[in-house]
Amino acid sequence: MIILHRAELLAALANEVGAENIHLGHAVTNIEENALGVSASFSNTVDGRSDILIGADGLHSFVRSWLGHDNPIRYSGYTSWRAVVSFDSSTIIPSETWGRGKRFGILPVKGSRVYWFATSNHPEGGHDSSEGPQAQLLSLYKGWHPPIEALIQATPSSSVIRTDISDRDPLTEWGRGRVTLLGDAAHPMTPNLGQGACQAIEDALELAQCLAHETNLEWALQNYSKKRIARTSSIVLASRRVGSLAQIESAAICQLRNIALRLTPRSVTYRNLAPVLGYEGHLTD
Secondary structure, eight states: OOOOOHHHHHHHHHHHHOGGGOOOSOOEEEEEEETTEEEEEETTSOEEEESOEEEOOOTTOHHHHHTTOOOOOEEEEEEEEEEEEEOOOTTOOOEEEEOSSEEEEEEEETTTEEEEEEEEEOOTTOOOOTTOHHHHHHHHTTTOOTTHHHHHHTSOGGGOEEEEEEEOOOOSOOOBTTEEEOGGGTOOOOGGGSOHHHHHHHHHHHHHHHHHHOSSHHHHHHHHHHHHHHHHHHHHHHHHHHHHHHTOOOHHHHHHHHHHHHHSOHHHHHHHHHHHHOOOSOOOO
């Protein structure tokens, strides 16, 4: 497992692209397509034109809506908190602890830092108490094993990001003509398998290969989506199932779940994930 701070990964990618090719603060307001190319209008009155347009604009994608893919956003039933905190990570083992309707994950990050995340079943659109997320999290995870409470106490409330967890049902097609989708705009998924950013990177690699080997740009975009839809759709649904299992609140069902997990050899778990995630290599207990 390789754990990267997302901001550092983005900085490395941006460095390769070149800062002069990245323009922030451009929200798409209109798209027009014809046989010669695609034009886009932005909220800051800037217009742009290109041979193709790739909508990588996330869960609330304007490009997705423009393409007519209006299936609703699906709230998972649980919200999340996450942060990166300065903490002695030398003894931290990557882990995820499941409770009743709650989870807590811990990952060491280079530079004596720890990334942690927490999930809890809550109505959509909730907010932290007036005391801030730290007080609420300490209440939710009081008595959980070390270093969970210590991590929360070491994290200023201002560093905690709260996000309702949502996804969408998979699409059978992504694009049309010279316009298509990539990443969360195409296949928003819950983070339960840690595959959101991973699948966006795979999308980009596949898209680059299709564009490099096909002179007809519309065919290249169609080929790209055909190669990616089955894989990403299976991961969307698998991640959704894992989340449903992990967020069970019933004490009796949680007990049965925990017994089943303890009795399942790791090799079986890996084999079940292999067709979904594409894991390779020798699997052992």
